[in-house]
Amino acid sequence: MTVMEAWDRARAENLVAREIVPWAERELGFQATPTQAEALKAVVSHPNTVIRSCNGWGKSAIAAIRILHWLATNRPAKVIATAKTHRQVNNQLWAEVRRWGQAFADRRGWELSPRTANLKTQDPQTFGLGFATDSTARLEGFHSPNLLVVVDEAREVPEEIYQGVDRLQPVSRLYISTPGSPRGRFYDCFHSSNWHAIHIDAEALNLEEERVSPTWVRDQLETYGQTSPFYAQSVKGEFSEVLESPYFNPSHVESSFTIGEIPVLEGDLWLSIDWGERHDYTALVEGRGTVVTRVDTMQADYMSVIAEVAARNRARPYSWIVADEGEGIGQISRMRELGLPVEGRRWTRERKLEDLSSLKLALESGTIRFAPMPSQEPDRTWAREQLLAYQRIPTPSGDSKFSAPPGQHDDIVTALAIAYGKLQGRSRYGVSIQRLRR
Ligand SMILES: Nc1ncnc2c1ncn2[C@@H]1O[C@H](COP(=O)(O)OP(=O)(O)OP(=O)(O)O)[C@@H](O)[C@H]1O
Numbered sequence: 001m002t003v004m005e006a007w008d009r010a011r012a013e014n015l016v017a018r019e020i021v022p023w024a025e026r027e028l029g030f031q032a033t034p035t036q037a038e039a040l041k042a043v044v045s046h047p048n049t050v051i052r053s054c055n056g057w058g059k060s061a062i063a064a065i066r067i068l069h070w071l072a073t074n075r076p077a078k079v080i081a082t083a084k085t086h087r088q089v090n091n092q093l094w095a096e097v098r099r100w101g102q103a104f105a106d107r108r109g110w111e112l113s114p115r116t117a118n119l120k121t122q123d124p125q126t127f128g129l130g131f132a133t134d135s136t137a138r139l140e141g142f143h144s145p146n147l148l149v150v151v152d153e154a155r156e157v158p159e160e161i162y163q164g165v166d167r168l169q170p171v172s173r174l175y176i177s178t179p180g181s182p183r184g185r186f187y188d189c190f191h192s193s194n195w196h197a198i199h200i201d202a203e204a205l206n207l208e209e210e211r212v213s214p215t216w217v218r219d220q221l222e223t224y225g226q227t228s229p230f231y232a233q234s235v236k237g238e239f240s241e242v243l244e245s246p247y248f249n250p251s252h253v254e255s256s257f258t259i260g261e262i263p264v265l266e267g268d269l270w271l272s273i274d275w276g277e278r279h280d281y282t283a284l285v286e287g288r289g290t291v292v293t294r295v296d297t298m299q300a301d302y303m304s305v306i307a308e309v310a311a312r313n314r315a316r317p318y319s320w321i322v323a324d325e326g327e328g329i330g331q332i333s334r335m336r337e338l339g340l341p342v343e344g345r346r347w348t349r350e351r352k353l354e355d356l357s358s359l360k361l362a363l364e365s366g367t368i369r370f371a372p373m374p375s376q377e378p379d380r381t382w383a384r385e386q387l388l389a390y391q392r393i394p395t396p397s398g399d400s401k402f403s404a405p406p407g408q409h410d411d412i413v414t415a416l417a418i419a420y421g422k423l424q425g426r427s428r429y430g431v432s433i434q435r436l437r438r
């Protein structure tokens with residue numbers, strides 16, 4: 001390359017870099033906040049960028065804009081996007097690709113799959129594809145002169161995957177995450193001169209012009225306290241050692257998933273529901289006796305969930321249904337009108353503690369079992385992950401808070417706890433917990 005060519009190229013690149021923000025606004029309707037605009041410009045100016053930030057700043061959205069911009073400005077061009085779980089890839093990252101890219105893709109005649117993390121263009125050599133690292137898909141055969149690899153929730157992705165990414169020799173990489181503990185590949189990138197590093201600390205943001213909600217920051221402060229490692233990670237975007245104190249004993253959780261010791265399925269068929277608020281997940285956990293036979297999570301409106309429950313009930317009637325009542329009173333009366341045998345469970349603090357300890361007891365005593373659910377594998381995996389991640393977190397006031405770590409989900413744990421709380425309280429339910437514990 002001559003000096004002139006190099007100069008032209010640098011100028012063109014600089015132009016593209018400055019262009020991404022107005023491009024996103026014009027083409028995608030994405031109006032970047034001030035720090036998002038800075039980050040987007042940096043991402044296009046550096047082949048390898050790592051971003052660590054507080055929760056809710058817009059990490060997945062920024063990754064999505066980068067993906068769409070890459071496919072729109074390079075040809076041929078491939079994007080491989082990954083994160084640890086299917087839920088993170090499909091329902092978080094690719095949900096942002098769909099949100100900002102759907103109209104754009106339609107105008108260009110691109111195909112953006114509503115169900116899977118997939119974007120096809122007319123050129124078979126130009127596409128975007130996302131998959132979870134816990135799936136069987138493999139990071140091979142995606143070579144392209146213009147390959148971009150995006151890793152969301154990068155702190156959770158195992159080293160083998162990063163090695164797989166390196167073997168692909170992408171021309172550009174974007175790793176983005178709320179930080180975790182100070183080790184691993186994502187952490188290392190912040191100490192390597194090959195990477196352009198960005199750090200977003202919610203305490204240093206002007207929250208009036210950013211996406212992070214001041215109420216959320218205040219809540220986090222009150223719940224965890226300023227010196228808590230959770231606060232450091234989720235609000236300040238700092239790597240920090242979290243002293244894990246899992247609420248459920250991991251070996252009990254693991255053994256409840258051990259296949260091959262499933263007792264004969266007998267007893268009542270039941271269903272437990274934890275309603276997701278707005279964009280959150282609704283979890284449906286189904287069981288017979290004390291065996292969990294099916295786990296589903298869905299981002300759907302309440303009426304669709306109720307329709308699904310009613311359809312299942314017609315196919316195989318439930319002996320009982322229990323649902324959290326918090327936001328769900330309207331749903332519960334609707335279900336009663338449909339003749340479903342539903343009971344609302346009000347999750348006061350006391351009831352929550354009771355239900356959680358019933359579930360803990362069921363795990364300890366080996367009463368609860370997860371039947372193999374071949375067609376439901378992702379959700380079964382989530383059930384296991386949520387149980388393992390669930391924490392007892394000391395609060396500044398000296399109490400304990402029981403929840404998923406910040407930024408993670410606990411909908412399945414809640415549905416399980418409600419169900420086992422109810423099972424514990426019943427005198428007869430097919431298979432008795434008391435009987436099995438002996
Ligand atoms: N500039 C923006 N304009 C409008 N909406 C935005 C913007 N940036 C992000 N959002 C929306 O805000 C929400 C949160 O953003 P996003 O999920 O990208 O944050 P995140 O940092 O990935 O959060 P988490 O820490 O939970 O993974 C999403 O619904 C996203 O579409």
Ligand SMILES: [Mg+2]
Binds near residue numbers: 060092
């Ligand atoms: Mg995200």
